[in-house]
Amino acid sequence: MMSGMQADAKAIHNRLRRIEGQVRGLQRMVDEDAYCIDILTQVAAVQTALEQVAVNVLDAHVRGCVAGAVAADGDEAGEKLDELMAAVRRFAKVR
Amino acid sequence: MMSGMQADAKAIHNRLRRIEGQVRGLQRMVDEDAYCIDILTQVAAVQTALEQVAVNVLDAHVRGCVAGAVAADGDEAGEKLDELMAAVRRFAKVR
Amino acid sequence: MMSGMQADAKAIHNRLRRIEGQVRGLQRMVDEDAYCIDILTQVAAVQTALEQVAVNVLDAHVRGCVAGAVAADGDEAGEKLDELMAAVRRFAKVR
Amino acid sequence: MMSGMQADAKAIHNRLRRIEGQVRGLQRMVDEDAYCIDILTQVAAVQTALEQVAVNVLDAHVRGCVAGAVAADGDEAGEKLDELMAAVRRFAKVR
Numbered sequence: 001m002m003s004g005m006q007a008d009a010k011a012i013h014n015r016l017r018r019i020e021g022q023v024r025g026l027q028r029m030v031d032e033d034a035y036c037i038d039i040l041t042q043v044a045a046v047q048t049a050l051e052q053v054a055v056n057v058l059d060a061h062v063r064g065c066v067a068g069a070v071a072a073d074g075d076e077a078g079e080k081l082d083e084l085m086a087a088v089r090r091f092a093k094v095r
Numbered sequence: 096m097m098s099g100m101q102a103d104a105k106a107i108h109n110r111l112r113r114i115e116g117q118v119r120g121l122q123r124m125v126d127e128d129a130y131c132i133d134i135l136t137q138v139a140a141v142q143t144a145l146e147q148v149a150v151n152v153l154d155a156h157v158r159g160c161v162a163g164a165v166a167a168d169g170d171e172a173g174e175k176l177d178e179l180m181a182a183v184r185r186f187a188k189v190r
Numbered sequence: 191m192m193s194g195m196q197a198d199a200k201a202i203h204n205r206l207r208r209i210e211g212q213v214r215g216l217q218r219m220v221d222e223d224a225y226c227i228d229i230l231t232q233v234a235a236v237q238t239a240l241e242q243v244a245v246n247v248l249d250a251h252v253r254g255c256v257a258g259a260v261a262a263d264g265d266e267a268g269e270k271l272d273e274l275m276a277a278v279r280r281f282a283k284v285r
Numbered sequence: 286m287m288s289g290m291q292a293d294a295k296a297i298h299n300r301l302r303r304i305e306g307q308v309r310g311l312q313r314m315v316d317e318d319a320y321c322i323d324i325l326t327q328v329a330a331v332q333t334a335l336e337q338v339a340v341n342v343l344d345a346h347v348r349g350c351v352a353g354a355v356a357a358d359g360d361e362a363g364e365k366l367d368e369l370m371a372a373v374r375r376f377a378k379v380r
Binding site for chain 2: 199202203206207209210213214216217220221223226227229230231233234236237240241243244247248250251254255273277280281
């Protein structure tokens with residue numbers, strides 16, 4: 001990750017640790033025959049947390065890497081924008 | 096829309112006309128008591144078409160407006176990036 | 191659509207007419223070079239309206255057609271449940 | 286979870302263990318300053334895996350719990366269908 005992201009890396013790492021704990025909690029729910037709807041609610045919570053991670057990474061990427069390449073106006077700029085749009089498309093699950 | 100988009104405007108307009116026709120087709124399906132699953136399939140087709148429009152508009156915006164503001168490195172750059180991320184977030188339905 | 195849906199058909203038709211008007215509004219925005227972010231906001235509004243239509247149709251289908259087949263416990267029940275899950279999967283854009 | 290799900294519980298548990306491993310892999314990527322786009326790709330993979338878990342749980346729920354309540358035609362049937370539609374709505378991120 002580019003340096004602009006350094007500052008956020010710790011926060012993102014901590015979010016991911018929390019998500020890891022939530023996934024372990026889900027395993028316990030399945031093992032203990034929890035009610036399906038409660039499991040689905042918890043899966044949705046993990047998905048929301050993961051989206052937040054994705055938005056944070058994307059945000060750091062756009063402000064650091066992409067903006068840097070565009071400002072430098074080098075050959076890389078077009079490539080970075082293509083890459084960015086591909087990531088956004090995947091993120092939004094556009095077919 | 097910024098000039099970079101001019102070229103795409105005609106194509107986007109045409110996509111939207113096709114979508115308008117699909118929505119009218121959906122009204123007919125509902126009026127004629129079509130099978131629910133067939134209606135849902137058609138709704139999904141319209142949603143895919145609309146996403147394609149959104150991706151095209153976003154793409155033109157990123158390459159035109161955002162890249163322009165970043166390259167000019169004026170006060171606008173940060174604002175454009177905030178606006179872009181808000182649009183991406185909304186597009187990906189991130190809460 | 192099964193009879194359970196009849197009651198909702200008028201409401202769904204009206205929602206679709208409103209959506210048709212929104213799509214025409216989008217064409218005008220594109221023709222008049224509206225700001226990209228405003229177009230994206232309007233596309234998102236149409237998508238939300240379409241999702242509401244899908245939820246209404248799915249709801250009528252589950253309560254009418256699917257519940258009917260399950261209650262009758264005929265050969266159709268399993269098939270209807272398969273079809274329902276396929277529709278839900280498509281609706282949630284699960285790959 | 287109702288008994289119909291028992292059979293799937295082991296498979297779902299295993300999927301969740303794999304997801305836990307993927308989330309730990311993401312932490313390492315962040316710690317090692319991996320390229321943002323690679324991180325986003327990996328986040329998308331975890332999201333797809335989680336959706337698959339949600340679909341499996343929903344599927345078991347519809348075929349077991351919901352179909353059971355509808356077949357028994359007790360007071361519970363309507364309540365189960367409401368609950369199901371709420372879960373589908375949340376799953377599809379419909380506002």
